[in-house]
Amino acid sequence: MSGSDPAPDKALRDNRSEASANPVADPVRRLCHEISGPLTSILVQCDLLLEESLAADSRERIAAIREEALRISRYIRNSARD
Numbered sequence: 001m002s003g004s005d006p007a008p009d010k011a012l013r014d015n016r017s018e019a020s021a022n023p024v025a026d027p028v029r030r031l032c033h034e035i036s037g038p039l040t041s042i043l044v045q046c047d048l049l050l051e052e053s054l055a056a057d058s059r060e061r062i063a064a065i066r067e068e069a070l071r072i073s074r075y076i077r078n079s080a081r082d
Contacts, residue, residue: 032080039076042069 046066050059 029080032076
């Protein structure tokens with residue numbers, strides 16, 4: 001098509017060449033995306049539970065779960081960028 005913007009074609013080629021250069025990147029990104037949804041739900045539920053009146057030991061356990069979920073979230077975010 002004449003007169004069309006070449007930028008989308010170039011972006012597509014760039015994405016394909018990046019995927020060919022690092023064939024592991026695409027599956028890793030997909031896996032990170034699939035994990036991030038349920039992980040977000042876990043974090044939200046922890047935050048909601050921590051807003052309630054809870055016994056100290058329950059609060060500590062939920063806070064520990066939340067901290068570990070945040071650690072996984074940071075790892076996923078960093079892995080998806082690489």
